[in-house]
Amino acid sequence: xxxxxxxxxxxxxxxxxxxxxxxxxxxxxxxxxxxxxxxxxxxxxxxxxxxxxxxxxxxxxxxxxxxxxxxxxxxxxxxxxxxxxxxxxxxxxxxxxxxxxxxxxxxxxxxxxxxxxxxxxxxxxxxxxxxxxxxxxxxxxxxxxxxxxxxxxxxxxxxxxxxxxxxxxxxxxxxxxxxxxxxxxxxxxxxxxxxxxxxxxxxxxxxxxxxxxxxxxxxxxxxxxxxxxxxxxxxxxxxxxxxxxxxxxxxxxxxxxxxxxxxxxxxxxxxxxxxxxxxxxxxxxxxxxxxxxxxxxxxxxxxxxxxxxxxxxxxxxxxxxxxxxxxxxxxxxxxxxxxxxxxxxxxxxxxxxxxxxxxxxxxxxxxxxxxxxxxxxxxxxx
Amino acid sequence: xxxxxxxxxxxxxxxxxxxxxxxxxxxxxxxxxxxxxxxxxxxxxxxxxxxxxxxxxxxxxxxxxxxxxxxxxxxxxxxxxxxxxxxxxx
Numbered sequence: 001x002x003x004x005x006x007x008x009x010x011x012x013x014x015x016x017x018x019x020x021x022x023x024x025x026x027x028x029x030x031x032x033x034x035x036x037x038x039x040x041x042x043x044x045x046x047x048x049x050x051x052x053x054x055x056x057x058x059x060x061x062x063x064x065x066x067x068x069x070x071x072x073x074x075x076x077x078x079x080x081x082x083x084x085x086x087x088x089x090x091x092x093x094x095x096x097x098x099x100x101x102x103x104x105x106x107x108x109x110x111x112x113x114x115x116x117x118x119x120x121x122x123x124x125x126x127x128x129x130x131x132x133x134x135x136x137x138x139x140x141x142x143x144x145x146x147x148x149x150x151x152x153x154x155x156x157x158x159x160x161x162x163x164x165x166x167x168x169x170x171x172x173x174x175x176x177x178x179x180x181x182x183x184x185x186x187x188x189x190x191x192x193x194x195x196x197x198x199x200x201x202x203x204x205x206x207x208x209x210x211x212x213x214x215x216x217x218x219x220x221x222x223x224x225x226x227x228x229x230x231x232x233x234x235x236x237x238x239x240x241x242x243x244x245x246x247x248x249x250x251x252x253x254x255x256x257x258x259x260x261x262x263x264x265x266x267x268x269x270x271x272x273x274x275x276x277x278x279x280x281x282x283x284x285x286x287x288x289x290x291x292x293x294x295x296x297x298x299x300x301x302x303x304x305x306x307x308x309x310x311x312x313x314x315x316x317x318x319x320x321x322x323x324x325x326x327x328x329x330x331x332x333x334x335x336x337x338x339x340x341x342x343x344x345x346x347x348x349x350x351x352x353x354x355x356x357x358x359x360x361x362x363x364x365x366x367x368x369x370x371x372x373x374x375x376x377x378x379x380x381x382x
Numbered sequence: 383x384x385x386x387x388x389x390x391x392x393x394x395x396x397x398x399x400x401x402x403x404x405x406x407x408x409x410x411x412x413x414x415x416x417x418x419x420x421x422x423x424x425x426x427x428x429x430x431x432x433x434x435x436x437x438x439x440x441x442x443x444x445x446x447x448x449x450x451x452x453x454x455x456x457x458x459x460x461x462x463x464x465x466x467x468x469x470x471x472x
Contacts, residue, residue: 153472155471156472157471157472250469251467268471269468269469270468270470271470274390293436294435295436295467300392301391301467303469307390309472351443352443353443353465354444356448358447
């Protein structure tokens with residue numbers, strides 16, 4: 001009959017167990033903490049990722065996709081990590097080690113540990129579906145909770161964006177909109193309702209957002225964005241701008257300000273059945289002026305109130321914008337920088353075109369000629 | 383013939399069509415062919431030997447400004463996208 005002790009000693013004989021000094025000398029090693037969540041929360045090794053042993057087989061390939069990368073596993077005292085090491089070898093990992101003495105010895109020897117910030121039990125429940133995704137997890141959720149996103153407009157694009165950002169746990173949402181909710185908005189602007197007809201859109205949206213997630217701090221700006229107020233609003237400190245404006249002067253104003261303030265803009269625009277989405281990340285990709293140096297003449301630039309829009313279209317485009325915003329905030333995935341996504345709702349087709357920085361761009365180019373706010377209304381009427 | 387995608391704001395000039403056909407081995411030839419078939423559409427996109435400054439033209443997903451402009455080669459199987467900016471957000 002094999003006892004636990006027999007099994008442990010046999011396993012330890014089959015795997016590589018190394019001390020802290022040897023482990024620290026390993027080049028480019030992934031450090032994996034296989035303990036339970038409550039142990040992780042009481043402190044862990046710097047740079048380690050948390051994959052409880054119970055989820056090891058299912059999650060490790062996401063965390064360490066390269067099976068030749070050195071892996072250092074640790075637990076409290078090198079028992080669970082020994083079994084985990086054996087499992088990883090069975091999964092084909094070729095350079096796996098268990099840390100001798102585990103976290104207990106590491107801490108006792110006075111080596112550096114990290115005390116993680118943690119989510120309250122309520123937040124852990126609310127965001128559980130995010131926490132289960134390895135790319136987000138607790139760290140990504142904490143980043144979302146710390147993040148500040150500024151929405152231009154609480155209309156078609158701003159409605160779904162604000163609700164999904166709030167649901168995702170973005171800590172602070174700024175909303176700029178001077179308008180009042182009217183009946184024609186309700187065909188698509190899902191942040192508003194019959195109950196809020198006649199009230200300012202920023203207040204209506206705030207009410208809906210906080211009904212969904214009271215933890216979100218909603219900062220309202222019931223004003224039209226202009227050259228005069230944009231610096232004051234940006235001075236409140238934002239990680240990114242989600243642009244759902246409905247006119248060209250505001251689009252160009254937001255662009256110029258975002259370049260000068262070095263803020264990424266998640267851009268979305270809609271008309272009838274078609275939408276466009278991209279991310280303008282200053283100096284890493286093109287800006288709006290690189291893409292569209294000039295607005296079209298007014299006869300080719302009808303707004304949704306003039307030409308109409310399919311109600312669900314802003315839902316789709318605003319959600320795609322939110323996806324980009326969440327990725328940027330969480331630092332995951334490949335944002336739509338340098339790519340313009342085109343959506344056609346009638347044919348249900350997505351197309352993508354490549355867009356590049358223009359070295360001659362008057363705002364973000366090598367020799368900018370526009371370095372302060374201009375008269376954007378006049379610029380768009382030329 | 384190559385496929386030319388017409389943006390919503392210019393569909394009236396193309397008889398309501400979302401896509402039209404035009405031929406040419408370069409973008410210049412293609413736009414001239416387009417202008418002869420659909421003058422109203424053509425004149426919004428192309429005039430005085432140049433692409434209008436507010437319209438972006440993509441040949442097979444690439445902005446022709448980053449390629450050879452009007453000399454960008456076009457194949458029979460190419461898709462040409464005409465794209466003016468849209469501002470709508472509400």
